Amino acid sequence: MSLDPIDFSDLKNKTAVITGGAGVLCTSFAEALASVGANLALLDLNEEAAVELAGRLQAETGVQTIGIQADVLSEESLVVAREIIHSELGSVDILVNGAGGNAPSATTGIEQLSDPGDLESSFFGLKLDGFKSAFDLNFIGTMLPTQVLAWDMVERRKGAIINISSMNAFKPLTKIPAYSAAKSAVSNFTEWLAVHLAPMGIRVNAIAPGFFLTEQLKFLAFDEEGNLTPRYQRVHQKTPMNRLGKPEELKGTLLYLASDISSFVTGVVIPVDGGFNASSGI
Secondary structure (H helix, E strand, C coil), X not given: XXXXXXXXXXXXXXXXXXXXXCCHHHHHHHHHHHHCCCEEEEEECCHHHHHHHHXXXXXXXXXXXXXXXXXXXXXXXXXXXXXXXXXXXXXXXXXXXXXCCCCHHHCCCCCCCCCHHHHHHCHHHCCHHHHHHHHHHHXXXXXXXXXXXXXXXXXXXXXXXXXXXXXXXXXXXXXXXXXXXXXXXHHHHHHHHHHHHHHHCEEEEEEEECCEXXXXXXXXXXXXXXXXXXXXXXXXXXXXXXXXXXXXXXXXXXXXXXXXXXXXXXXXXEEECCCCCCCCCC
């Protein structure tokens, strides 16, 4: 009896769209999909960065890759992007909702309120516009691109949607209530949409990264002398692998969820976190 090899060959020549496509983690996603022959549309507010990354990946792998300026909170912008994708790459097979992030205006100055005199630095000092900016980017910025870009999958009764949740959905971190609430909503929405679209043959799953060493995080995790800040010393202590993740360590999970290898997997949120979610810290 012969056995078929287990690989990601089914992704070759598929069209994958990545929102937030020029970001650090999404760059790793794009590299992974390009390495197995998927054609790519990288959507990002920063058109220059998206086009530059697309050019590099196409030169390195030979896959057709385009960078498109798009705003995940604008239906009009996403419709224009869809028309460009259809024109240059064809129908969408895979959607990675990678756009997201936190904002200083949605972050409290203190971890816990223990003095009534600190109200302005606490939850009570947050402004609605700041809270909405982080919540909408992460949740509406997942929901709206799915509404606009997943139509092709419905027509073909096949497709894969991969959302990006976070460890904050499992265990909300101090100081970032809007981001934590939004990622919790993303996880719940992933499960809801997986049930809703299952009869159409569309799988919906999510990845929940733990703490990854990105350029943005370096400024929060390390002081000027290159030592871990007290907050990130605690992150290490509560992560059984005792380190931060590397963006390339997300590639395997992404390819698994995008490929037909996981054809009976839908509605799951997979932590990639060095054991953070499994640990009580004791």
